Amino acid sequence: MLNGANMNWLGKREPEFYGTRTLAEVNELVAARAAERGCTVEFFQSNVEGLAMDRIYAAAEAGIDGLLMNPAGFSHAGYALRDCLRAVQLPYVEVHMSNTEARGIDPVTTCEAAGVVAGLGANSYLVGLDALLGVIAARREGA
Numbered sequence: 195m196l197n198g199a200n201m202n203w204l205g206k207r208e209p210e211f212y213g214t215r216t217l218a219e220v221n222e223l224v225a226a227r228a229a230e231r232g233c234t235v236e237f238f239q240s241n242v243e244g245l246a247m248d249r250i251y252a253a254a255e256a257g258i259d260g261l262l263m264n265p266a267g268f269s270h271a272g273y274a275l276r277d278c279l280r281a282v283q284l285p286y287v288e289v290h291m292s293n294t295e296a297r298g299i300d301p302v303t304t305c306e307a308a309g310v311v312a313g314l315g316a317n318s319y320l321v322g323l324d325a326l327l328g329v330i331a332a333r334r335e336g337a
Contacts, residue, residue, distance in 0.1 A: 243268055275303055286307050289319050
């Protein structure tokens with residue numbers, strides 16, 4: 195699970211959009227859901243787009259099954275991140291805590307996602323994880 199720019203400040207910034215949970219608390223929720231589903235999740239956050247890309251490339255080379263990502267601040271101009279996603283072709287589900295469409299935000303990375311979950315706060319991650327596991331299973335079955 196990769197979280198992009200500004201997510202390190204989750205719980206402190208704009209609680210009207212993102213709530214008061216910290217990123218560590220969101221990670222705990224996701225780790226618990228993953229354990230219930232019989233899988234593990236690695237967590238990474240960066241405010242630097244290139245470091246996020248390096249992590250995605252490394253994950254693809256290591257054979258990681260899929261990517262759950264909130265591009266956050268990279269949503270606005272993350273064209274290099276979008277190209278990275280296109281190159282690695284990992285099963286990818288994008289999540290956003292707020293309703294990006296209602297806020298007039300058109301994330302540049304969404305076009306590379308198998309699906310997008312937005313507007314459900316921290317629950318976006320849980321729904322996104324379940325969706326990603328479904329995408330991974332479908333790929334394995336050849337669907």
